[in-house]
Amino acid sequence: MGKPTGFMEYARQTAAERDPLDRLKDWNEFAEKIELKVLQQQGARCMDCGIPFCHTGDLMAGMAAGCPVHNLIPEWNDLVYHNDWREALDRLHSTNNFPEFTGRVCPAPCEGSCTLGIHEPPVAIKTIEKNIVDRGWAEGWILPNPPTQRTGKKVAIVGSGPAGLAAAAQLNSAGHECTVYERSDRIGGLLMYGIPNMKLEKWMVERRIKLLQDEGVKFVVNTAIGKDISAKELTDKFDSVILATGATVPNDFFAKTPGRSLKGIHFAMEFLHANTKSLLDSEHGDGNYISAKDKHVIVIGGGDTGNDCLGTSLRHGCKSLVNFELVSQSPEHRATNNPWPQWPRIHRVDYGHAEAASVFDYSQDPQKTLKNDPREYSIQTVEFLGDDQGNLRALKTVKVDWSKPSGNGAPFTVVPDTEQEWPADLCFLALGFRGPEQIVGEQLGIATDKRTNFQADYGKYATNIPGVFAAGDCRRGQSLIVWAINEGREAARECDRYLMGKSKLP
The missing domain is CATH 3.50.50.60 (FAD/NAD(P)-binding domain)
Incomplete structure (x- = not known):
């Protein structure tokens, strides 16, 4: 650890993101560059914690705690602080073959287990990882290294x-x-x-x-x-x-729900796969994808896949967008039954949620209970409603109460008199x-x-x-x-x- 007081001197800082309304005009990465000095300061925040839980890579309460590939995080944090980027890259590659991928799409369980995170915002580990490997590519340090001998196997x-x-x-x-x-x-x-x-x-x-x-x-x-x-x-x-x-x-928990066979209901990966293939093949010129343009869209299911459906639908130019989650909203801070170094099960705003809130004013929607956010929690879809041509036109829902288990084994009860209809031309199932x-x-x-x-x-x-x-x-x-x-x-x-x-x- 190069700077023993670094965690007291520098606040957590990650790369700024392009304005949501601007980045919705393209399909490019939205994280902006971050200054070298800032990255070194972020490396300096890594404290001499004795036992670095950040790279333990274990399962606690069913969730990852620490880095599953056992990245040598304190080591390359220190190397970045000392401006030794080449050595930091070698340490990073010694445990992770593809840090440019994890530095972008990993939810960073390492940060959830950072010791500093007990009482301060954790070290910006994911940001540092991404910038180490990006610099490695930019400097020409990452080159083919074929084996010198073959085994014949x-x-x-x-x-x-x-x-x-x-x-x-x-x-x-x-x-x-x-x-x-x-x-x-x-x-x-x-x-x-x-x-x-x-x-x-x-x-x-x-x-x-x-x-x-x-x-x-x-x-x-x-x-x-x-x-x-x-x-x-x-x-x-x-x-x-x-x-x-x-x-x-894919899971299909709605297989027996009335109206499931209506046109306009798709598994999330069907939507995402076709969208990216068409984008790469023809920049969407071939039309071989499910377009959400001018459509009322409902995404059922959260997580990364549901969030990706939000961001993709917005870039198409959807008419409206709502995200249903059967579970209740997570707390803003760790609950007492979710202690460090477990992954913090807290309420988060991902890129798709922020983008949706920038396009649609959810505070004006009388059906929404969570304002300035596309998500609706503790809601169950009970029927898909169609038109005369077999196309989806709406979803019928009820609210559920997780504090009152039902008598038939379900972990929740349906709240009386909460039936609603939500307009929908497209529904994407992001159910794992x-x-x-x-x-x-x-x-x-x-x-x-x-x-x-x-x-x-x-x-x-x-x-x-x-x-x-x-x-x-x-x-x-x-x-x-x-x-x-x-x-x-x-x-x-x-x-x-x-x-x-x-x-x-x-």
Whole structure:
């Protein structure tokens, strides 16, 4: 720690963002540059806390606490303070293959576990991480580093999301020949088509993929394993296989709700995927996407995916926008049952919420109970209403009370006389994901757990089929990108151990 009093001298500061009304005109990243001096001051705020919980990477109360890839945060904070950016980049890359991704889209559980955060705003860890790697690219420090020797072993990786890419990067560095299979037309999985461009510009993903190619990783697109190539063919052709297919089967809690089949109701990822593909293919000129322009839009479900639907709908030019959440609103500050270093379950305003509030005046909407915010909490959709042509025209809702569990096992009761209708031409369901698609697992005979994830112990990643490993969301269920990177790295280590009898991979 270079400045023992830094946390007392400097306030937390992160990069400014472009005005919401300005950034809604494009699909570009909205965080602005931050001065070098400010970044050094933010590094100086990292205190000599004795036990740095920021990089513990554990689960507490079902949520990440600390960095899952065990970033050496105090070390590179100190290096930034001392203006030693090159060494900071090396420390960052020693634990994280893709810090330009996590520095932009990770919710930063490290900051939730920062010791300074007990009594002050935490260190701006995510901001520092992003700027270390961005400077590395700008200075030309990040160059291909192919292995000097090859082992002769071949590994197939199914899925090119963060888990698959991390596994490929690690195994390639160990000298194995890696081939990554992706069913879409572009490499990146969730990074490419699941996250909107304004959160992660796709040239950044392509830049990292080009680096991996230059290091020797092979990529095959437009190829669905289990359909275009049988899973058995992979196990016959390769010495080992890593399944990193993600958890892509969406939850549909409204399957039996009246009106669910009306036109205009879509899963969130269907909306987001098509939007980004059309943007990259033709800047939306081909029309091959679901447009929210001049539409009344309702998003059901919160989290990152729901928020991304808000930001995307606003950039299309929607007529109105509301976000329904069944749960109650989180408190403004940590509750007594949510102590540090757990992830703070508090009310947050993300980019899509701020943008919606800049476009629509929710204080004038008599149906809204939360002013200056698109979210409506403790609300349940009970029916989708349509017109004569089978198009969605409205949602019927009721309010729920979480303080009064029902007698039939539900954790809430319906509040009497709260039925409302909300105009809606489009409704996006952002309800999370159930697990991986099963075609590959079925062809190989992979055992699954009770949630249909591929069964493989954390830390070992080996399935019941010798030589076949599973990592990321297809193994642990829907989770954070940083957990996927962690699992991809660790699965690569276990795969290397299987192939060679031992492993030097971290």
